[in-house]
Structure formats: structure tokens, C-alpha cells
Amino acid sequence: VSVLVVGSVALDTVETPFGKRKDILGGSAMYFSVAASYFSDVKLVGVVGEDFPERGVEILKRHNVDITGLQEEPGKTFRWGGKYHTDINHRDTLFTDLNVFEKFSPKIPNSYKNAEFLFLANIHPALQLEVLSQVDKPDLIVTDTMNLWIDTTLGDLKKVIQKTDILLLSDSEVRQLMDEPNLVKAGRALLKTGPKYVIIKKGEHGAMLLNADNVFFAPGFPLEDIKDPTGAGDVFAGGFVGYLHQSGAITEKTLRQAVIYGSTLASYACEDFSLDRLDKLTLDDINGRFKVFRDLTAFEV
């Protein structure tokens, strides 16, 4: 009856052409949870320091996110700082202070262990394996990763991928991981190593859902005002996994819809800093933009 997410909870310092914010709420598990909460009950596992602000807990509670698994440890909360270019699709990381996240060891509360869907946000593959060893067999395991783990921890990453049902990664990551420049070939090769589906995230260029037989392509939403793209990938994952769970079935039909719901929520999230826009969505907002996505690629045969 719920979706379990294990990932980071962070305080971000973000500068974009549209402003600068210090110590705003962020982290993959935060973004994922609030997005998924529009469709499903979410249980979060993560770690914060003693300085984590009350507003961080409040937003999770407001979205009915179960925070039994949100550990508080002595020290400071994980902090990330980044600056976006004029072309907001590019950014530089200014600092990464792991703080309490450095010694994070995910503990899955007993009340979480029967979660039906598991989202392993982008954390160290060894931690992702620790999580997998603690849960009952979930119906669906969705995993996110990044180039850092391909470079440094390929062995553990491959073990995680082998146990994953749906793998999310970027176009450059799938090319790097499979050492194959053609995206479709790289995705198809990856499918032979474990996952039933691969979702290739192309940032502003959209996302591709791939299995052995089908390709589905979701465009990036043509936003005129992007204030802050931080967390868009995690929000996408939240909308995707949350909707898929709510739909009650994992079929080509629901997977395609889930990709569009993920894209819908991600596009909204970019319209303001941190979780500010995501916090205030209505189901009408979500379903309205879902339909605009339909019109965006519709043509008569």
C-alpha cells in the first residue's frame, strides 16, 4: 500500500539567472517524496543533522509522507551548492558538504518493509544494496544512479542494476555505462543486464522509455519560465513511480502515462526554487498539463 524511497535530504544553495537562495530544502528523497505524494502514500528513509529546519519536516507531513525512517544524527545536514548558467540547462557544482550523509547507513523501519514499490534514489550503490537486503521482495524496484558511481563503483552498481526492474539514467550515463554512443543500442544492451525497462533522461530534451520491444518518447515541456531545475530528475521519478503505484498495474499503457506524469511534475517543479511550486500543486494543475503534453506531440495519421 505504499512507495518506499531511500535517498538524500539536503539544504541547497542555488543560484540561477532568476535569483539566489541559501539553505533551501532539497535532496533526492525530498523531491521524490513530495512529487509521489500526489498519487500514493510515501515512506521516506534518509538522514538529517541537528540543524534541519522544522519547515522541512512540515512539508513532508503536509504531503502525508511517513518520516518514521528519517534519522536525525549529530552534526549538520547534507549541503549542496550550485550555480546555473545563462542557458539554464547547464550548471556548475560549487560545493558538496556531505556532513551527516557521509556516514549514512540506511535503516528500514519494520513498518516499511512490506512497501510494494521501492525507489532507490541516487546514492552509493553499496547503500542501495544495503537497502535491498533489508526489504521484503517489493513488486517493483526503480533505481536512479549517476556517472560518479559508473566511474568509481562499477561492481556494486552492476549488482544493483541486476536486481532493478526499471533503471533511470541520463543519456550520457547510458552511453558511458555501455560504452556505446547510439542511445537505443546502449539502452537495449543495458536491458540484457537485468532491468525490464530503462528510462533515459535527456534533460530539456525529454525522456525515453525503452524495453526490448518498444520505445516511448516524452518531450521536455516547452517551459518559457524555468527558475530552478534542481531536483527535476527526482521529481520525474516521484511522479513516475507514484502514478504507476496508484494505477495498480505495470503495463506499457500505464508506464507511458507514468512517464508523462513524471514529466508533468518535473516541469512544474522547475517553475520555482526548491519545492515551492511542487508544494502547491492541485490535481487539476497536474491533469491539465498532462493533457497539454498530449497536444504537444499529437498529429493525425
Next chain:
Amino acid sequence: VSVLVVGSVALDTVETPFGKRKDILGGSAMYFSVAASYFSDVKLVGVVGEDFPERGVEILKRHNVDITGLQEEPGKTFRWGGKYHTDINHRDTLFTDLNVFEKFSPKIPNSYKNAEFLFLANIHPALQLEVLSQVDKPDLIVTDTMNLWIDTTLGDLKKVIQKTDILLLSDSEVRQLMDEPNLVKAGRALLKTGPKYVIIKKGEHGAMLLNADNVFFAPGFPLEDIKDPTGAGDVFAGGFVGYLHQSGAITEKTLRQAVIYGSTLASYACEDFSLDRLDKLTLDDINGRFKVFRDLTAFEV
């Protein structure tokens, strides 16, 4: 009753990860003409040198392209050389020998002047203006351009754009031209300078059709085997303009279909070097892939 194209006819030397070819048929007008010929009668204006091979004339004749306006001048044919990277979406130009193209002055034969649709391929804006001064008022003027003319001949380029109905350019070019990193904003700003529609070409990431009210997005076809992407933009234009002409109406409906037909032909063209694949297409091939494009973005609302 026809489509007029003015552009380059070239002999290309191309190296991709899949092979190397010397002095193969190329040039914007060649690629455009063969693509458009699947839908409409095409009249070509261009220039070749004394060394232009008979096979170049044959392929145009085989596709019923009117070559009354193909001038032969003393000297050598325009030659271009390029090498593609392992990631075939990137290339380096190795040489550009303009040869007879350097003094090209387009002369529109009298039998061409009542052409209904005009495609101004990517040539010097001053030459594009010369063409416009020679034709009767066409029903539709479609123009292609490139960053070189934005850098060096902005005044003439703006005059051409002002007279253009549908402008084709790449994502980086529209950003540069309007000095606006947001693609939709840049496109919308461009629409205020003349064109009724702008088509933003994003290479492997597809194409976006934009007017003041609507956005249509066509994905790049997920090709597993790309042998040579040279000319893909001109083939896209050929399929787009050719189909639009054949459809007999310029509406949001036919424009969207035309973008997909353009994408369909462009995807086929990349499957082999030069015009080799494009030369041998059937209408069944074209309509089959057109429908695959439908499935690629289809989802249930």
C-alpha cells in the same frame, strides 16, 4: 503546381565511424529535391562545375526533378569534407572548397517563376534576396539559414526572415539570433520579426514547430543504425515542404503531419551515405515509418 528550391549541389567527402566515401553526391538542393520528390514536382536552381558526374544528373531525373535551372560553369563543383565523431551527432568540417559556388548567382528560369512553394536552402542571404526578387509571389516561402550568416550578414538575413513564412533553424541558432537562451521565448520573439511559423531543429533530439499559439514537438527517430547524418536537415526540409505542397492546405494539421514526414525522410536518409537510402524509398516505407512515429509518442489520456 511545383516546389522551387535554390541551394547547393556538392560533392562530399565524408568519414563516419561506419566508413569513408569520397566525392559522393550532396548539397542542400540535392538532398532537398530528392526528398521533396516523393510528394511533389520539384524545380532545382543550383550550380555545378564541369566535373559534375552524370550520376548526379541521373538521380535528379529519376526523381522527376526539373533541372532547367541547374547551371554548369567552368571549373570544379563545390566540395565539402567532414568527419563525424564516435558520437555521430558531432562532426568536424575538414574542408570547404566553394569552387564554382563562390560566384554563384541564382538565375530563375521563366518556367520556374510561378512555382507555388519556394525553399531557400542555406545559402548567402544576399543570394536568397536575389531569388526573392526574381520570383512571382509564391504561396509559401520556407527559408533555411545557419550561424555563419548570423555572425557575418545579419542585415541581409533579417531582410530574408522578414519575407519568410516558415523559418528553419537550429536550437543554437535561434538562441544566438534572438540573444535569448530559452528556446520557446527565442522562437516566439523570432515570430515577431516576420515568419508565421518557426521550426527549431534539434538534431537527434527532434524538431519543434512553433507559432504564436501552438507548440508541436516531433522526436528524433530512435535509429539504431546511423551511417551518415549529412544532409538530414535538408532532407527534413524536403519532406516537410513537399508534403505540405501535396496536401493542398497550410493548416496546423497539415503542418504537424509535414514535420513528421520531414522527420521520417530525414531518419531514412541517415541510414546510408549520401542519397543512397533516400533514392530507393517506397511510399510504403514512408507511410510505415510515419505511423511508427505516431506510436513513439502515443499515450492514453
